Amino acid sequence: MLEIKNLHARIVDDGTEIIRGLNLTVKAGEVAAIMGPNGSGKSTLSYILAGREDYEVTEGDILYNGQSILEMDPAERATAGIFLAFQYPMEIPGVATMEFLKVAMNEQRKARGEEPLKVPEFLKRVKEAAASLSMDMNMLKRPLNVGFSGGEKKRAEILQMKLLEPTLCVLDETDSGLDIDALKIVSDGVNALRSPERAIVVITHYQRLLEHIVPDSVHVLYKGQVIKSGDKSLALDLEANGYAGVIGEAA
Amino acid sequence: MNMHAQPQRTLAETALIDAFGERLSLLPGDGAVMVKRDDAIEAIKHGLPTRRVESWHYTDLRRLLTKVPAFEAGAVVKALAPILEGSAVLPVLNGVSSAKAPEIEGVTVQRLSEKLTDGSVAPGLGPYGSDDAIGALNTAFVADGYFVDIADGAELEKPVELQNLQAGGQSHVRLLTRVGAGAKAVIVERQAGEGDEALVSSVSQLVVGDGAEVTWLIVQEQPETATHLAQFKAHIGKDAKLTLFVMNAGGNLVRQEVVVRTTGEGADFKLRGINLLAGDTHTDTTMVLDHAVPHTTSTEVIRNVVTGKARGVFQGRINVHQYAQKTNAKMACNTLLLSDDGEFSTKPELEIFADDVVCGHGATVTEIDHNHLFYLMARGIDEKSARGLLVKAFVAEVIEELDDEALVEALEERLDGWFSTHG
Numbered sequence: 001m002l003e004i005k006n007l008h009a010r011i012v013d014d015g016t017e018i019i020r021g022l023n024l025t026v027k028a029g030e031v032a033a034i035m036g037p038n039g040s041g042k043s044t045l046s047y048i049l050a051g052r053e054d055y056e057v058t059e060g061d062i063l064y065n066g067q068s069i070l071e072m073d074p075a076e077r078a079t080a081g082i083f084l085a086f087q088y089p090m091e092i093p094g095v096a097t098m099e100f101l102k103v104a105m106n107e108q109r110k111a112r113g114e115e116p117l118k119v120p121e122f123l124k125r126v127k128e129a130a131a132s133l134s135m136d137m138n139m140l141k142r143p144l145n146v147g148f149s150g151g152e153k154k155r156a157e158i159l160q161m162k163l164l165e166p167t168l169c170v171l172d173e174t175d176s177g178l179d180i181d182a183l184k185i186v187s188d189g190v191n192a193l194r195s196p197e198r199a200i201v202v203i204t205h206y207q208r209l210l211e212h213i214v215p216d217s218v219h220v221l222y223k224g225q226v227i228k229s230g231d232k233s234l235a236l237d238l239e240a241n242g243y244a245g246v247i248g249e250a251a
Numbered sequence: 252m253n254m255h256a257q258p259q260r261t262l263a264e265t266a267l268i269d270a271f272g273e274r275l276s277l278l279p280g281d282g283a284v285m286v287k288r289d290d291a292i293e294a295i296k297h298g299l300p301t302r303r304v305e306s307w308h309y310t311d312l313r314r315l316l317t318k319v320p321a322f323e324a325g326a327v328v329k330a331l332a333p334i335l336e337g338s339a340v341l342p343v344l345n346g347v348s349s350a351k352a353p354e355i356e357g358v359t360v361q362r363l364s365e366k367l368t369d370g371s372v373a374p375g376l377g378p379y380g381s382d383d384a385i386g387a388l389n390t391a392f393v394a395d396g397y398f399v400d401i402a403d404g405a406e407l408e409k410p411v412e413l414q415n416l417q418a419g420g421q422s423h424v425r426l427l428t429r430v431g432a433g434a435k436a437v438i439v440e441r442q443a444g445e446g447d448e449a450l451v452s453s454v455s456q457l458v459v460g461d462g463a464e465v466t467w468l469i470v471q472e473q474p475e476t477a478t479h480l481a482q483f484k485a486h487i488g489k490d491a492k493l494t495l496f497v498m499n500a501g502g503n504l505v506r507q508e509v510v511v512r513t514t515g516e517g518a519d520f521k522l523r524g525i526n527l528l529a530g531d532t533h534t535d536t537t538m539v540l541d542h543a544v545p546h547t548t549s550t551e552v553i554r555n556v557v558t559g560k561a562r563g564v565f566q567g568r569i570n571v572h573q574y575a576q577k578t579n580a581k582m583a584c585n586t587l588l589l590s591d592d593g594e595f596s597t598k599p600e601l602e603i604f605a606d607d608v609v610c611g612h613g614a615t616v617t618e619i620d621h622n623h624l625f626y627l628m629a630r631g632i633d634e635k636s637a638r639g640l641l642v643k644a645f646v647a648e649v650i651e652e653l654d655d656e657a658l659v660e661a662l663e664e665r666l667d668g669w670f671s672t673h674g
Contacts, residue, residue, distance in 0.1 A: 050625075050629045052625055053621070074628035075628040078629055086629075090626040092626065092627070094647045094648040094651070095640055095641070104627075104630040107630075108630075143648075
């Protein structure tokens with residue numbers, strides 16, 4: 001489903017190269033974990049997948065279902081089924097959360113040639129999704145993410161993911177800022193989306209999240225490259241021994 | 252003052268002076284009113300203000316007012332459905348008030364033409380200062396409008412909507428309102444029109460009695476053929492509250508002056524303004540607020556969206572008088588500049604003569620936040636729609652502060668109307 005081939009990318013503003021020849025393949029139905037120390041390029045990778053303009057791909061390609069996505073803008077990628085759950089979801093004053101959800105769902109439906117959702121059906125879906133994440137509907141009456149706690153923002157991201165039903169989910173440090181109970185709720189939310197047609201890329205610092213969302217594959221990112229791949233036992237090994245050993249091996 | 256000869260009059264100045272001569276016999280007013288009119292036209296004979304007059308620095312009226320249409324309107328104009336359902340509508344159509352105003356409990360309505368004829372409004376006619384060109388123009392030509400008196404203690408169930416509508420030509424209107432002590436009212440001042448070139452001067456004068464609460468909405472949606480010169484003047488009594496909301500969403504050359512004075516302790520003033528600017532237009536909002544007694548509060552928030560070749564101005568001056576201790580005043584003016592050809596000038600001024608006060612101001616000019624845009628697009632909202640959502644959000648924030656669902660909905664509808672033609 002996702003094939004990243006010899007990807008090189010840099011920050012547009014200052015030309016700093018962050019991704020330096022990254023290769024990664026994630027199949028449909030697979031949950032892939034990407035781990036790595038601070039500054040290894042994890043978040044940058046997630047932004048590049050979503051199409052953020054602050055980064056420029058200088059070499060290599062990203063194929064999604066066999067097609068290059070490099071020329072697509074963020075909205076086109078989203079309607080094609082790519083979803084990024086942000087590490088730091090943006091607070092957008094003045095945009096009501098419900099209005100935003102409705103516009104996003106209907107824009108995606110429009111792009112796929114479907115009719116817009118009728119209001120009762122829309123409300124039903126939002127209520128169901130919110131209930132499954134133990135979210136208060138009153139929260140959704142507020143402007144988007146404004147005044148939400150860290151945990152509420154992460155739940156709101158997963159809520160959007162449930163409602164938009166993407167086929168490639170990228171979760172950027174979704175566990176940061178979550179307490180144990182919230183971590184459980186969010187993980188259950190993600191696990192409920194696991195399906196043979198969907199791939200999930202989980203970016204995280206810690207093994208903790210992977211106890212709840214058990215990955216099929218684990219990849220270690222260091223200096224903009226995948227330096228080691230393995231199964232879930234690799235995550236346990238990293239938790240016990242740190243990144244130093246793996247980095248030493250690769251060097 | 253100086254030895255220079257008067258500069259040659261502009262076409263507009265000449266047209267106004269000639270029109271006064273032709274019009275004089277038709278204008279209502281007793282001797283006292285006529286004296287005021289003569290004084291006012293004298294002020295205009297000295298010339299319209301230029302950029303060298305400080306309060307007109309960003310709106311050089313002498314240069315910008317190029318055409319003065321004939322008095323007669325091009326067509327008949329009809330009252331509009333009010334923006335708030337169920338409002339009592341008091342229309343002024345092509346400069347003429349209605350002889351059969353609706354009955355409103357607790358409210359006495361009189362046609363201003365009658366009060367000009369009997370001279371009872373003469374003392375309140377300006378002009379008030381050498382730079383008061385709008386006051387002068389209006390005083391010289393004012394022919395009609397309303398006097399609305401809301402009785403002490405009256406709590407109006409339905410809003411009152413004053414409509415000043417024209418279909419070209421000139422209209423010079425005055426809207427006088429007294430809100431009695433302890434009364435509560437929502438008043439909409441609707442300024443709109445259609446058709447040919449128009450010159451509108453409209454002066455609203457409001458007295459908010461002790462303990463009264465007033466929400467006053469100015470909704471200005473003139474066509475791009477209109478010059479709209481308006482003044483809103485208010486005195487706020489002891490423990491009284493005035494919320495003034497100004498929405499400018501039209502007009503070719505617009506100046507809205509807001510002149511407010513707190514006259515009793517505990518008075519509170521809120522100004523919320525939205526300027527939606529498009530095309531090749533000029534829109535100036537100028538506020539002068541006097542905190543004249545101790546323990547009064549105010550906040551001013553102005554949000555501007557600038558597109559096309561539009562030019563906008565906000566001047567906000569807060570005077571805190573020497574004895575006005577414990578004044579608390581905050582002013583902010585934020586502009587979203589969406590076009591390289593548009594511009595917005597902001598001039599905040601604080602003049603403080605008391606020593607125990609909290610006053611502040613801030614001004615920003617920004618473009619759309621790229622992080623916000625990315626976030627919305629990452630959810631599949633295309634760039635155009637995402638930009639639209641963010642621009643609307645920027646101004647809707649000010650509307651939502653009104654904390655009255657019916658008002659918020661009505662204003663957001665006006666907003667949507669503007670975005671659907673300019674978005």
